[in-house]
Amino acid sequence: MSLIGIDLGTTFCAVAALDDRGRPFTVPNRDGEVLTPSAVYLAPDGSAVVGQAALDMALEQPDRVATLVKRRMGLPDYGPQVAGREFRPEALSAVILKKLAQDAALQLGPVTGCVITVPAYFDDTRRKATMDAGKIAGLNVIDIIDEPSAAALAYSTQQGEDVTQPRTVLVYDLGGGTFDVTLVKLGRKRFQVLAIEGDVRLGGRDWDERLVNWAADQFVRQGGADPRTDPQALVHLFSTAERVKRTLSKIEQASFTVNHGGHKFTFPLARGDFEALTRDLLVRTRLTAQQVLKQSKLTWDAVDKVLMVGGSTHMPACTQMLTDLTGKAPDRSLAVSEVVARGAAVHAGIASAAMDVGAALPAIPDLADVVEISVNAHSLGVEVRAGTERVNDKLILKNTQLPASVSRMYFTAAENQTRVRVRILQGEAHQAEACIPVGECWIEGLPPNLPKGAPVRVKCGVASNGRIEVTATDETSGRAVTAAIHRPGGLSDDELARAAEWVRALKVQ
Ligand SMILES: Nc1ncnc2c1ncn2[C@@H]1O[C@H](COP(=O)(O)OP(=O)(O)OP(=O)(O)O)[C@@H](O)[C@H]1O
Ligand SMILES: [Mg+2]
Known part of the structure; x- marks a missing residue:
């Protein structure tokens, strides 16, 4: 165990x-x-x-x-x-x-x-x-x-x-x-x-990519065909780049050999040159x-x-x-x-x-x-309309101690409305479209015959592990109603079950 x-x-x-x-x-x-x-x-x-x-x-x-x-x-x-x-x-x-x-x-x-x-x-x-x-x-x-x-x-x-x-x-x-x-x-x-x-x-992959482009450009300049257009040659290039990078962490001078399409060239590379090629990444x-x-x-x-x-x-x-x-x-x-x-x-x-x-x-x-x-790495907000604009109304600010939650009151827009939808966003931008859409929170199962303007309290929270949770209460009756986040790109329960079945049966070594 x-x-x-x-x-x-x-x-x-x-x-x-x-x-x-x-x-x-x-x-x-x-x-x-x-x-x-x-x-x-x-x-x-x-x-x-x-x-x-x-x-x-x-x-x-x-x-x-x-x-x-x-x-x-x-x-x-x-x-x-x-x-x-x-x-x-x-x-x-x-x-x-x-x-x-x-x-x-x-x-x-x-x-x-x-x-x-x-x-x-x-x-x-x-x-x-x-x-x-x-x-x-x-x-x-x-x-x-x-x-x-x-x-x-x-x-x-x-x-x-x-x-x-x-x-x-x-x-x-x-x-x-x-x-x-x-x-x-x-x-x-x-x-x-x-x-x-x-x-x-x-990450390190971006450092590798700089080296790949540097070597391939030189290879082309010396008269070789561009190895980046061939998937197999590209894998080789990345693998060499990673090795060269590791070598340069230990010693000051290394070389990068490209062997492709009948040409083979070796390009010397000093640690300082590599650092110059990737300086902006480190600055970030x-x-x-x-x-x-x-x-x-x-x-x-x-x-x-x-x-x-x-x-x-x-x-x-x-x-x-x-x-x-x-x-x-x-x-x-x-x-x-x-x-x-x-x-x-x-x-x-x-x-x-x-x-x-x-x-x-x-x-x-x-x-x-x-x-x-812990704290949350991104602000959590809901989309609201401000005139013709759709903006991010931040409920829980970035770097707030977790778990955290905030309640907001919403009002039904029509008589006998049984559900309310709220778009949930993560990010710091004011413009809603510049944020990361988490999904739509569907508040459903509101009791019948609610008058227009009936209050619904929506509580958005971030758990200690950064996961978002929503709950909602029908304020008229004081009862909890269902609130679920629907993620457009997310995996449905069916898809999850099918994938799990595939992996369960898969022989993995
Ligand atoms: N001696 C070295 N010099 C330079 N880079 C190295 C060295 N050893 C490993 N790396 C790089 O470190 C990276 C792998 O690090 P690590 O295992 O921490 O990342 P990861 O866990 O796979 O990625 P992430 O945490 O970003 O999801 C690779 O890019 C690898 O090339
Ligand atoms: Mg890691």
């Missing part, structure tokens, strides 16, 4: 569990690797392969391999067909999750529940898609947790009991596909997120870090520690930039690629202790009564 934490990354995944004292440890996959590449190969025999072997297959059969699925979470489809079929991102993520849980079970025994991590900056639609992926995989998803919070949680357990004075910690998390910065206050048995900023489309992360500090009205002097998380922080330029920005050397004591999964395992322990889900689990005193407080 085990609880696990799963870091479902854009490019790599990791799994962790808790020992009997509540300390997290990483669980390697069946190949003994701590990280499993987030790649799915769909074989002609109908089975699936996840991990490094799938990445290797992408070099031969790119049209049978799905990668970077997390970048598509919250959207209705993965994009290109995989093995001739269209997929929802949730279903492909579920295949990855099934493999991770299956490998973990080999070592830990049956997995009773899991916590899956999400970028702090994920909106409700993407959070729901992640939870659905877990359900499709047949997992008991106890909760989701923000990746930087998980990292800070793991860090605080690593520090042991000596957290007598609360400390303010900045977590800079630059992964393969997403970027988050979070300010956290760590105390004994108390864990509080102060502010979140981020970018759901910025710097601005975001400044932003989070501003949001929390703190100065760098008030920040006790800077934690670096995510594989991309191996790039020396990150350390340099953060030292320069914050005036302190970032803490490198964490295993940057494992710490998120470990924190998720800790959260699973805390959540299950609080919910008593795992009555079968041994009680872990260290994790009992830990208070975790």
Whole structure:
């Protein structure tokens, strides 16, 4: 009987569990690797392969391999067909999750529940898609947790009991596909997120892409055919770019060889050149870090520690930039690629202790009564008309402590109206169309014969894990009425059940 934490990354995944004292440890996959590449190969025999072997297959059969699925979470489809079929991102993520849980079970025994991590900056639609992926995989998803919070949680357990004075910690998390910065206050048995900023489309992959374009442009200039137009050559280019990037984190000078269409050229590249090619990307992360500090009205002097998380922080330029920005050397004591999964395992322990889900689990005193407080990464609002304009009426502001809820009164527009619809938005913009539409909240089942102008109270809330909830009350009778969010791009219960059946029957290695 085990609880696990799963870091479902854009490019790599990791799994962790808790020992009997509540300390997290990483669980390697069946190949003994701590990280499993987030790649799915769909074989002609109908089975699936996840991990490094799938990445290797992408070099031969790119049209049978799905990668970077997390970048598509919250959207209705993965994009290109995989093995001739269209997929929802949730279903492909579920295949990855099934493999991770299956490998973990080999070592830990049956997995009773899991916590899956999400970028702090994920909106409700993407959070729901992640939870659905877990359900499709047949997992008991106890909760989701923000990746930087998980990292800070793991860090605080690593520090042991000596957290007598609360400390303010900045977590800079630059992964393969997403970027988050979070300010956290760590105390004994108390864990509080102060502010979140981020970018759901910025990560190591963008650094790779710069290198790919740089090498391909030079290749073309030397007389070669553009390798980017050939899907197989493009996979090779990305794979070389990633290797060159990693090399440049260790040594100052590397080279990039492109072999395509009968031409082979090698281009030397110094670390400084690579940094120049990608400077604006790093500057974006710097601005975001400044932003989070501003949001929390703190100065760098008030920040006790800077934690670096995510594989991309191996790039020396990150350390340099953060030292320069914050005036302190970032803490490198964490295993940057494992710490998120470990924190998720800790959260699973805390959540299950609080919910008593795992009555079968041994009680872990260290994790009992830990208070975790988070904030919402995006403002929550409803669409209202102001003249001819549709604007975002913000109900719960960004960086409000969670859980939070706000009530609004609505009035029926006609006699005998039985339902009211409210459009729910996430985002900071004033214009409704510039925000992220969460969906329509349908308030239904109002009693018959209500007069025009009858009051209906709608309560919108954000739960501790960032998920949006709505409830409504018919104020005339004082009774609760149904309120459900209908997400246009979301997965229906039927689709979810069908996808779950497909994954259940799928052989995954
Ligand atoms: N030594 C290194 N130098 C530079 N980049 C590296 C190094 N090692 C790993 N990376 C990069 O780190 C990224 C993977 O990091 P990580 O595993 O934290 O991301 P992820 O969890 O897959 O993504 P995300 O958290 O954004 O969903 C990849 O882009 C990889 O190329
Ligand atoms: Mg990650």
